[in-house]
Amino acid sequence: MITFEGVTKRYPDGTVALDDVSLECPTGKITVFVGTSGGGKTTALRTINRMVEPTGGRVLIDGRDVRDSRPAELRRGIGYVIQHAGLFPHRTIEDNIATVPYLLRWNKKKARETARELMERVGLDPGMAGRYPFQLSGGQQQRVGVARALAADPPVMLMDEPFSAVDPVVRGELQAEFLRLQAELHKTIVFVTHDIDEAIKLGDRIAVFRTGGKLVQVASPQELLSRPADDFVAGFIGHDRGIRRLSFIPAAEAPLTERDVLTAATPVATARAAGDWVLVVGEDRRPLGWAATGALPADGVLGEARLAPIGHTFTVGTDSVRAALDAAILSPSGRAVGVDGDGRLVGVADQHDLSAAITAAVNAAPEPADTEPADTEPAAVAEPADGLAPVDPVPVDGPEPGEPAPAEPASKDGVPD
Amino acid sequence: MNKLWNQVDLSWQWLTASGQWHGEESIPHRLFQHLLYSGAALLFAALIGLALGLLVGHTGRGGFLAVSVANIARAVPTIGLVLLIVTVKYSITPQVIALVALAVPPILVNTFEGVRGVDPETRDAARGMGMSEWGVLWHAELPMALPLILLGLRTSAIQVVATATIVAYPGFGGLGRYIVDGLARNDYQLVVGGTVLVVLLAVAVQLLFAALRRFAVSPGLRGSARSS
Numbered sequence: 043m044i045t046f047e048g049v050t051k052r053y054p055d056g057t058v059a060l061d062d063v064s065l066e067c068p069t070g071k072i073t074v075f076v077g078t079s080g081g082g083k084t085t086a087l088r089t090i091n092r093m094v095e096p097t098g099g100r101v102l103i104d105g106r107d108v109r110d111s112r113p114a115e116l117r118r119g120i121g122y123v124i125q126h127a128g129l130f131p132h133r134t135i136e137d138n139i140a141t142v143p144y145l146l147r148w149n150k151k152k153a154r155e156t157a158r159e160l161m162e163r164v165g166l167d168p169g170m171a172g173r174y175p176f177q178l179s180g181g182q183q184q185r186v187g188v189a190r191a192l193a194a195d196p197p198v199m200l201m202d203e204p205f206s207a208v209d210p211v212v213r214g215e216l217q218a219e220f221l222r223l224q225a226e227l228h229k230t231i232v233f234v235t236h237d238i239d240e241a242i243k244l245g246d247r248i249a250v251f252r253t254g255g256k257l258v259q260v261a262s263p264q265e266l267l268s269r270p271a272d273d274f275v276a277g278f279i280g281h282d283r284g285i286r287r288l289s290f291i292p293a294a295e296a297p298l299t300e301r302d303v304l305t306a307a308t309p310v311a312t313a314r315a316a317g318d319w320v321l322v323v324g325e326d327r328r329p330l331g332w333a334a335t336g337a338l339p340a341d342g343v344l345g346e347a348r349l350a351p352i353g354h355t356f357t358v359g360t361d362s363v364r365a366a367l368d369a370a371i372l373s374p375s376g377r378a379v380g381v382d383g384d385g386r387l388v389g390v391a392d393q394h395d396l397s398a399a400i401t402a403a404v405n406a407a408p409e410p411a412d413t414e415p416a417d418t419e420p421a422a423v424a425e426p427a428d429g430l431a432p433v434d435p436v437p438v439d440g441p442e443p444g445e446p447a448p449a450e451p452a453s454k455d456g457v458p459d
Numbered sequence: 460m461n462k463l464w465n466q467v468d469l470s471w472q473w474l475t476a477s478g479q480w481h482g483e484e485s486i487p488h489r490l491f492q493h494l495l496y497s498g499a500a501l502l503f504a505a506l507i508g509l510a511l512g513l514l515v516g517h518t519g520r521g522g523f524l525a526v527s528v529a530n531i532a533r534a535v536p537t538i539g540l541v542l543l544i545v546t547v548k549y550s551i552t553p554q555v556i557a558l559v560a561l562a563v564p565p566i567l568v569n570t571f572e573g574v575r576g577v578d579p580e581t582r583d584a585a586r587g588m589g590m591s592e593w594g595v596l597w598h599a600e601l602p603m604a605l606p607l608i609l610l611g612l613r614t615s616a617i618q619v620v621a622t623a624t625i626v627a628y629p630g631f632g633g634l635g636r637y638i639v640d641g642l643a644r645n646d647y648q649l650v651v652g653g654t655v656l657v658v659l660l661a662v663a664v665q666l667l668f669a670a671l672r673r674f675a676v677s678p679g680l681r682g683s684a685r686s687s
């Protein structure tokens with residue numbers, strides 16, 4: 043756990059980059075810092091590895107003041123990834139990755155073996171080990187940057203806009219792989235971004251910073267979307283935060299029906315009695331396509347008729363209502379097809395079913411704040427308040443609460459890009 | 460054409476005459492003197508230029524001052540230096556100091572620029588991963604500045620090798636001896652022969668630095684660094 047206790051940073055020129063920030067970044071979780079440019083995110087991140095020394099307050103890692111360790115030693119135990127990777131151009135990829143192991147005086151063979159293992163881990167061909175950074179694409183360099191930070195297996199990782207310099211497609215891949223990696227490694231990660239979508243996608247907790255180095259709100263993504271602390275946060279999240287919230291409602295909440303679902307062996311005559319569209323499924327219950335009952339051939343079975351493609355399905359259990367709604371909108375019949383993990387039909391829902399489920403879920407939403415100890419969330423419990431008045435976070439005191447385990451209705455995989 | 464060929468032929472005869480290869484007056488001995496003075500001057504210049512350049516480049520403090528002083532020193536006409544060397548006859552030390560003064564600025568300026576030119580993000584990453592200040596200098600800044608540093612060293616080395624000819628005037632030998640004597644005696648064979656030797660030495664220095672560059676500069680940097 044990384045703890046900020048009333049951390050303030052005032053530069054000699056008078057700029058206040060951090061203003062009395064108190065915050066906790068739970069062990070094994072991803073805490074994302076978002077906010078306006080110049081809001082102090084980078085500064086806050088860099089106080090953790092002492093690249094910036096606060097002028098007030100203190101930063102603790104697992105209860106230990108970072109100032110108790112010498113900077114170089116402290117940093118060797120903390121992974122560090124920056125925007126343009128900052129690779130050493132004169133070192134090969136494997137030697138770049140092995141930077142910290144070399145500093146820790148591992149033997150060279152072990153260091154390089156580790157480097158190659160990590161290359162595979164982050165999705166790089168180990169055959170590139172002997173290349174130099176200028177021979178890599180931006181996305182590949184960023185992967186090397188992540189591998190380099192992981193090399194000595196530090197428990198804490200600091201990442202400052204690591205994916206912001208690559209194109210959206212590569213960014214999506216990097217984010218997905220990052221989540222997959224984190225699911226295996228359970229590092230305590232502080233991740234800076236100015237992209238609210240990235241924050242919602244990656245963050246277990248999100249800390250919103252505002253110009254002047256003020257921490258405005260700390261909350262889980264769903265809570266941030268449902269209860270922004272003030273107009274600044276609401277404005278920062280954007281007008282489509284309602285739509286984004288759907289990412290956190292599991293599609294399983296929607297009632298699924300088997301209405302107008304017929305097998306491929308069904309005679310056309312039977313199908314004609316159903317609604318406008320019927321969903322045709324195979325023997326194994328895999329959906330084959332939509333058949334328009336008005337355009338069916340004179341006789342034969344459904345499997346011989348021309349079927350309209352399904353578009354995409356949603357997976358019941360992992361996907362969110364957002365994915366289901368998207369599937370419904372794109373479907374020729376206006377209905378979304380829900381399948382299980384093996385691609386077999388679970389049921390069908392139309393847009394009415396989905397919107398009813400959404401209304402029910404939003405109204406019945408358990409207050410997310412209830413699921414976390416109140417004193418870890420000083421800013422979040424404030425009422426969505428009067429305009430611009432910032433909400434001052436209350437410094438944490440008293441014994442550490444246990445690791446908060448926010449209940450997440452939908453898993454991370456269910457969050458669409 | 461004939462005349463030119465005559466000259467070449469004469470210098471060849473001069474170079475290959477057996478008397479040139481043995482004893483106090485021989486080419487190897489003079490070459491040795493020349494290399495000794497140039498080498499000593501270059502060594503001191505490299506120590507001063509590298510130390511100051513690295514220090515100033517790394518800390519980022521005093522950069523303007525150092526570069527200004529170096530450039531002013533460069534602007535002092537070489538003729539002044541020549542006069543100084545020619546008039547001082549009692550010891551070789553002032554001569555070498557003059558050569559050092561000539562050689563420091565290119566090394567200092569290039570080292571400084573090389574270190575300062577290191578991508579700040581890379582430097583930040585180096586620090587952020589736990590390198591000490593020495594580590595940052597040694598493992599990041601120095602290797603990345605190396606192409607420019609070698610360029611500075613080469614510029615200085617060639618200047619020093621060429622300028623060291625004039626220590627022959629006050630009587631300290633070296634390859635300049637042939638040129639000075641030749642001019643005094645109107646012996647063109649000697650002048651041309653001496654000049655050819657100095658030019659060959661300069662070419663050798665070029666080759667040495669080209670080899671050094673291949674050997675010492677990381678392939679990861681060769682693509683981007685200026686080479687001429």
Ligand SMILES: Nc1ncnc2c1ncn2[C@@H]1O[C@H](COP(=O)(O)OP(=O)(O)OP(=O)(O)O)[C@@H](O)[C@H]1O
Pocket residue numbers: 053054055057058059077078079080081082083084085086236251
């Ligand atoms: N070395 C410094 N000296 C003076 N002011 C600084 C220094 N570094 C940062 N600042 C100021 O501190 C404030 C916070 O900067 P910081 O880099 O932490 O912002 P940020 O939230 O990371 O912004 P961005 O999204 O643009 O990266 C800014 O106003 C910045 O100008």
Ligand SMILES: [Mg+2]
Pocket residue numbers: 083084085234
């Ligand atoms: Mg920043």
